[in-house]
Amino acid sequence: MTNASQTSPIRLNNRDVAQVFYDIADILEILGENRFKVIAYRNAARAIELLSQDVNRVYQEGGPEALEALPGIGESIAQKIAELLETGRLGYYEELKAQVPPGVIEMMHVPDVGPKTAKRLWQELGITSVEDLEKAAKEGKIRQLKGFGAKSEQRILKGIELMRGRQESRLPIGVARPLALEVVDALRAAVPGELIQRLEIAGSLRRWKETIGDVDILVVSPEAGRVMEAFRALPMVVDVLVSGERKTSVVLPSGLQVDLRVFKAKHWGAALQYFTGSKPHNVALRELALRQGWSLNEYGLTATRHPELPDGAERFFQTEEALYNFLGLEWIPPELRENRGEIQAALEGKLPKLIRLQDIRGEVHGHSKWSDGRATIAEMAEAARARGYSYWAVTDHSVGLGVTGGLDPQAAQKQAEEIAQINRRYQEQGIDFRVLQGVEVEILADGSLALPDETLAELDVVVASIHSAQRQDRETITERCLKAVRNPHVDILGHPTGRLLGKRPPTELDIERVLQVCAETGTVVEINANPARLDLNDIHARRALELGCKLVINCDAHATDGMEIMEYGIATARRGWVTAKDVINTRPLEEMLALLKDGRRHG
DSSP: OOOHHHHTTTTSOHHHHHHHHHHHHHHHHHTTOOHHHHHHHHHHHHHHHTOSSOHHHHHHHHHHHHHHTSTTOOHHHHHHHHHHHHHSOOHHHHHHHTTSOHHHHHHTTSTTOOHHHHHHHHHHHOOOSHHHHHHHHHTTOGGGSTTOOHHHHHHHHHHHHHHHHOOTTOEEHHHHHHHHHHHHHHHHHHSOGGGOSEEEEOHHHHTTOSEESOEEEEEEOSOHHHHHHHHHTOTTOOEEEEEOSSEEEEEOTTSOEEEEEEEOGGGHHHHHHHHHOOHHHHHHHHHHHHHTTEEEOSSOEEESSOSSSOTTOEEOOSSHHHHHHHTTOOOOOGGGTTTSSHHHHHHTTOOOOBOOGGGOOEESOBOOTTTTOSSOHHHHHHHHHHTTOSEEEEOOBBTTSOOTTOBOHHHHHHHHHHHHHHHHHHHHTTOOOEEEEEEEEEBOTTSOBSSOHHHHTTSSEEEEEOOSSTTOOHHHHHHHHHHHHTSTTOOEEOSTTOOBTTTBOOOSOOHHHHHHHHHHHTOEEEEEOOTTTOBSOHHHHHHHHHHTOOEEEEOOBSSGGGGGGHHHHHHHHHHTTOBGGGBGGGSOHHHHHHTSGGGOOOO
């Protein structure tokens, strides 16, 4: 057994610890354990993954009790984390690993190979490693399994290639952003307010890209040295890579690199623009500046063959707006800076007025304890009302997905009675809020829906989604989706491509055809705000608008705090050039309902 001094904190960082608990959850799922136990270990893994402080330090300073104070971690799991940090190993983990070959766990990291598939490959074909899996797929052996064919083998080979080529240095924005915000809060707390005159997160995080390589923080301060010293001493810093007067680079427990740069106030506008990017946007902007006789860098503009000024003349800008305006442009929101036509639009004064978080009036995709949610309908409604919404739709999963408590026609009727009572209470109290009844109906493998039309017709809103048989070939899954979209009772196509960032690639769906038919049928297309999904993505959202689709942005919340992620959906929409008028849930209730199929208006 390895002693603690050899394992903590160097050998086991936050990502190491989180991976152990992700592995435990995977093994439990392969072994068919209770789903709630699996979820508990996944929640604990994510809590450690998102922890801005070094988990070793948390434990050393507060013991198991400090670990229990972390969200998603109970007494039992806290004791297991303590054992792992103290000894470098975890007995429970070792016991589980003894029941499943280690390569079987690794196979689950291949896109499209979930627990059930990994278990079948292992138990029915004796495949116990990614290398064996690749060999079996190339030799046509996997098609021996019922439900698998040549196309399944090609998808597995493609998944292996994706897994090996995946950029492990890039984190999903849902992981990177909370960590970056904690760094910013800690820095502000560590430095006297007067020493930080301006502070902004720049880079791909400011542009809200869906994955983040590293984090750039810019500061204006009269005492750069003191800011840098405080930054290096932050409790979440585990390593200092670069330490200079104007730039310091550190590493967080998650492995995320954070760069801090300090500038003078007169350089702020150019610095913020430069370090926000993107590179293609900056190249196009520099070319525009050159045509006007200026060289642009992170400090400002320098005259170069300017028709009226000597070479070397300088111009500085305290704001980005001033810089863009000087070059004859409207200020371009960071989300648009990808060189996709935004500079020409800014020159012509034709940039869209992008949707904002405060434009959202309600949501029409969320869950309760009637299926796999963790709160009652009343509790979810109050959470929505606390956000200033005037309506919220409960759209619990239908039967046909294997979710505990999925709605069938009888359950839908009982749920309707509960919703009616809640709405009566709001009305009696004079509260302008309405709970809508809906469903997230499963699109079955043949394109039929898991609930009959007569049940769907009684609901305020119907979201149709694909959760199963996601590896069907392009033509099959596209026709399956189109059949559902053409159903007159389906109002919304939920998270259309089914992707999970960094874990599961999108389905083979012909998104162009699907969006075309959504436009023709009046089916609203969802941007799912869950940062693990962001589905539609920004490119598809913009194309949806070009084809004439209506959009909706939903959190797909399963708990009362699940609506806090709306900003991720808004940012994705903004990257897709989406305005408030393009999104149905920016409208008051009756206007929103009128935009659903058949112009539904429920009294």
